[in-house]
Amino acid sequence: MAAPTEGPEQARAQAPAPVPAPAPAPAPAPAPLLRVVAKCSRSRARAGELLLPHGAVPCPVFMPVGTRGTAKGITAAQLAALGCRICLGNTYHLGTRPGPELVQRAGGLHGFMGWARNLLTDSGGFQMVSLAALSEVTEGGVRFLSPYGGAELLLSPERSVHIQNALGADIIMQLDDVVSSTTTGPRVEEAMHRSVRWLDRCIAAHRRPSQQSLFAIIQGGLDPALRRRCLEEMTRRDVPGFAIGGLSGGEEKEQFWRMVKLCTDLLPPDKPRYLMGVGYATDLVVCVALGCDMFDCVFPTRTARFGSALVPWGSLQLKSQQFAKDFRPIDERCGCPTCRRHSRAYLHALLRSDPAALHHLTVHNIAYQLELMRAMRDSIVGQRFPDFVRDFVRARYGGPERCPPWARHALEAAGIVLE
Amino acid sequence: MRLKLFGVGSGRLGMLAELGRSGAGSLALPGCLLYTRGGSAPHLTCDTLGEVAGVPPVAQLTLSFMAELHEVLQEYKEGAAKFIGMPDTAVYCSLHDPVAPCPSGYNTNKAASVWGTSGRMEITASKFMDIQRAIQPDWFQCISDGDTISGEVSRKRAKKSVDRSLSFLDVCLQLLEKSPELQGSVMFGAIEGGDVLEERLRSARETAKRPVGGFLLDGFQGSAMAKETKLKLIASVTAELPEDKPRIIHGVGKPDEVLECIERGVDIFESFFPFQVTERGCALVFGYDYHPGPEAAVSKQNGAQELEKNGAEEDQDEIAKADPEMTPFEIFLKDKRYQDDFGPLLEGCSCYCCQRHTRAYLHHLLVTNELLAGVLLMMHNFQHYFSFFGAIRDALRDNKLDQLKKFIFSQALQGPADARTGQ
Numbered sequence: 134m135a136a137p138t139e140g141p142e143q144a145r146a147q148a149p150a151p152v153p154a155p156a157p158a159p160a161p162a163p164a165p166l167l168r169v170v171a172k173c174s175r176s177r178a179r180a181g182e183l184l185l186p187h188g189a190v191p192c193p194v195f196m197p198v199g200t201r202g203t204a205k206g207i208t209a210a211q212l213a214a215l216g217c218r219i220c221l222g223n224t225y226h227l228g229t230r231p232g233p234e235l236v237q238r239a240g241g242l243h244g245f246m247g248w249a250r251n252l253l254t255d256s257g258g259f260q261m262v263s264l265a266a267l268s269e270v271t272e273g274g275v276r277f278l279s280p281y282g283g284a285e286l287l288l289s290p291e292r293s294v295h296i297q298n299a300l301g302a303d304i305i306m307q308l309d310d311v312v313s314s315t316t317t318g319p320r321v322e323e324a325m326h327r328s329v330r331w332l333d334r335c336i337a338a339h340r341r342p343s344q345q346s347l348f349a350i351i352q353g354g355l356d357p358a359l360r361r362r363c364l365e366e367m368t369r370r371d372v373p374g375f376a377i378g379g380l381s382g383g384e385e386k387e388q389f390w391r392m393v394k395l396c397t398d399l400l401p402p403d404k405p406r407y408l409m410g411v412g413y414a415t416d417l418v419v420c421v422a423l424g425c426d427m428f429d430c431v432f433p434t435r436t437a438r439f440g441s442a443l444v445p446w447g448s449l450q451l452k453s454q455q456f457a458k459d460f461r462p463i464d465e466r467c468g469c470p471t472c473r474r475h476s477r478a479y480l481h482a483l484l485r486s487d488p489a490a491l492h493h494l495t496v497h498n499i500a501y502q503l504e505l506m507r508a509m510r511d512s513i514v515g516q517r518f519p520d521f522v523r524d525f526v527r528a529r530y531g532g533p534e535r536c537p538p539w540a541r542h543a544l545e546a547a548g549i550v551l552e
Numbered sequence: 553m554r555l556k557l558f559g560v561g562s563g564r565l566g567m568l569a570e571l572g573r574s575g576a577g578s579l580a581l582p583g584c585l586l587y588t589r590g591g592s593a594p595h596l597t598c599d600t601l602g603e604v605a606g607v608p609p610v611a612q613l614t615l616s617f618m619a620e621l622h623e624v625l626q627e628y629k630e631g632a633a634k635f636i637g638m639p640d641t642a643v644y645c646s647l648h649d650p651v652a653p654c655p656s657g658y659n660t661n662k663a664a665s666v667w668g669t670s671g672r673m674e675i676t677a678s679k680f681m682d683i684q685r686a687i688q689p690d691w692f693q694c695i696s697d698g699d700t701i702s703g704e705v706s707r708k709r710a711k712k713s714v715d716r717s718l719s720f721l722d723v724c725l726q727l728l729e730k731s732p733e734l735q736g737s738v739m740f741g742a743i744e745g746g747d748v749l750e751e752r753l754r755s756a757r758e759t760a761k762r763p764v765g766g767f768l769l770d771g772f773q774g775s776a777m778a779k780e781t782k783l784k785l786i787a788s789v790t791a792e793l794p795e796d797k798p799r800i801i802h803g804v805g806k807p808d809e810v811l812e813c814i815e816r817g818v819d820i821f822e823s824f825f826p827f828q829v830t831e832r833g834c835a836l837v838f839g840y841d842y843h844p845g846p847e848a849a850v851s852k853q854n855g856a857q858e859l860e861k862n863g864a865e866e867d868q869d870e871i872a873k874a875d876p877e878m879t880p881f882e883i884f885l886k887d888k889r890y891q892d893d894f895g896p897l898l899e900g901c902s903c904y905c906c907q908r909h910t911r912a913y914l915h916h917l918l919v920t921n922e923l924l925a926g927v928l929l930m931m932h933n934f935q936h937y938f939s940f941f942g943a944i945r946d947a948l949r950d951n952k953l954d955q956l957k958k959f960i961f962s963q964a965l966q967g968p969a970d971a972r973t974g975q
Contacts, residue, residue: 205923206923206927207924208600208603208924208928210904226920231891231915231916235892235912238892239894239912245913246913457624458623458627470597470598474598474637478635479637482590482620483591486589487589487590487594489590489597490590490592491923492595492597492927496597
């Protein structure tokens with residue numbers, strides 16, 4: 134009996150041969166997470182949708198960071214109204230306070246936060262290493278002193294996944310052995326191999342694979358050979374998506390983009406690529422051109438709290454006296470609630486006297502990031518992405534000749550020439 | 553601005569009509585203003601404020617914030633309401649921020665001092681009117697000397713506060729006539745006099761002789777004045793005032809004190825109290841549904857239980873310290889007892905926070921110092937407070953203010969909510 138996918142010609146060709154035994158029914162393939170809707174014909178940019186349990190998410194996508202279950206002073210309703218469909222929670226913070234058991238009782242992180250759309254949690258590893266006292270990485274996991282009470286705790290791959298299972302985010306991350314991108318030497322190789330072993334342990338420990346997508350995280354520092362090795366190993370595992378980790382930590386931009394490109398060259402095209410910790414506008418545009426789909430960064434929300442508003446040509450430091458009598462909105466072409474109602478002069482005055490000013494800026498900065506992604510996606514779908522990039526560079530830097538060299542090189546490697 | 557009174561029973565039920573420079577606004581009385589900081593509802597943007605039900609149509613601005621923006625507003629030319637992003641809201645400008653302390657000893661015969669972000673500003677009557685011309689408020693208090701609230705006030709000092717305020721008033725009235733930018737604005741006269749009855753009466757009578765739009769009962773802020781003195785003075789003052797002009801009081805916000813003032817002829821209050829509650833990590837949970845019947849008995853009991861819940865639990869771990877200023881009308885959400893309390897802040901409350909979030913979530917946000925705690929608490933506390941004023945008006949309409957008062961006072965007497973574990 135011909136398998137359903139064979140056409141009439143093949144059936145005719147087969148007719149004289151003995152009928153092959155029916156193939157065993159294949160195990161049901163997990164529904165693919167990414168649906169690619171358009172591909173840029175010049176660069177590696179893709180537009181698509183992430184088919185997640187709490188609604189489809191158009192990509193490329195920027196995910197605001199909500200650290201402890203809130204996007205810094207913005208309500209869930211405000212975040213949804215801005216068009217956000219997925220945001221981040223930090224496992225380290227939530228895992229320590231209020232703790233996974235309590236969050237689970239509250240209906241998972243979705244119930245606890247009152248967020249009906251998608252969530253992604255990280256593994257907790259990164260904050261552990263950067264925040265916790267006396268953290269020490271062993272094969273078992275990351276050993277650290279609890280900031281509340283000082284007890285010694287171990288965050289193992291299993292524990293990280295189980296916490297994330299309890300939190301219930303739609304996308305969860307493996308625990309990886311993170312080293313700073315400026316680290317060199319055998320530690321980088323050790324961390325890469327360990328991350329592969331920890332990926333396997335995470336996959337084995339994952340209790341809710343049909344509800345939560347577990348992503349692998351490609352490590353290997355700035356060493357192409359190590360990155361390649363990591364990619365080879367990790368792509369052999371059947372995970373729904375891949376993150377590119379260990380970058381955006383102070384390394385040279387010329388090395389940064391080369392590592393991103395190496396990863397996107399070798400990662401399977403039919404699965405989403407999540408570049409962790411990237412959020413500056415130029416970086417986003419370049420990395421979309423290189424083939425990344427998902428991004429997260431604290432930058433837009435953090436910079437809002439310092440009084441900085443993001444605009445296509447850079448940023449406005451609204452605390453500066455130059456804005457005291459500037460009665461224009463932050464960006465005349467921005468349709469966010471802040472720009473529709475308030476002037477730079479008012480925000481400048483308010484910044485000096487009340488924390489509410491920060492919320493206005495957080496709303497605007499998130500709106501800016503999401504609008505940038507939306508515009509990029511639109512241009513990919515409309516086969517206009519290279520023009521978009523050229524316009525973006527002109528608006529931000531004044532002209533292609535003033536574009537930072539690393540970005541120009543990266544775009545050229547991706548197939549986009551600025552002039 | 554026109555005052556319409558529907559009845560004067562145990563309080564004045566009515567409406568402030570033809571409000572605002574457009575003449576189209578109205579404020580139901582007794583009522584309160586929207587407290588703002590820097591022209592924005594604290595912690596809130598337009599969208600989050602928009603989720604709060606019952607927001608009063610008049611926002612309170614303070615000269616302490618606006619004075620520093622004098623030059624900016626002069627260049628802007630279109631007035632403070634538009635500048636702060638509330639073009640359709642009526643704006644009342646007070647001299648001081650009810651929440652910020654005012655150091656004593658700085659007023660003179662010629663000028664009063666206000667404190668902004670850059671420090672003290674000395675304002676003469678003429679400079680005051682200059683600034684008001686740039687602000688273009690719908691309604692404002694006349695500059696006055698209210699520096700009688702810190703500790704012992706001598707008769708002499710009380711008399712001076714009255715003399716100075718009247719003198720400021722007369723200068724400002726003259727300047728008001730000559731200010732086309734302020735044609736649509738209403739100025740209230742401030743009644744001063746400290747805690748000296750004679751001076752209070754003199755201030756009331758003299759101020760009432762002037763063509764002011766209404767009266768501010770000033771100098772009743774703080775806790776230096778004895779309660780009985782305060783109430784007696786308020787009653788004596790309003791007795792001297794014409795019935796057909798509105799009376800506003802500054803510095804009074806607690807539910808029981810609001811009721812006492814309403815009984816003594818006050819119409820309008822500020823809403824800084826829910827802000828103070830928010831700042832100390834608390835949520836207002838007092839009841840104002842006094843209706844007799846089995847439901848009310850249950851809700852009254854719930855109210856009592858709320859306020860004394862789990863008193864026996866003692867923590868060995870960090871004990872969150874409640875603010876000593878905390879009133880019996882609130883719960884302190886940082887307290888460990890709320891860590892796994894998955895109920896809303898207040899059962900039956902229809903505010904954004906209570907419809908979507910739990911006490912456990914607010915507890916978590918407070919413990920982790922998240923900015924969102926202030927946002928959600930402010931939304932709840934404002935809505936609850938504005939609802940309370942609605943309940944007052946309903947009670948007056950039904951001639952049941954006494955019962956509401958009894959209910960509120962019974963909650964006031966139960967003592968601090970977290971007495972045993974909070975300290």
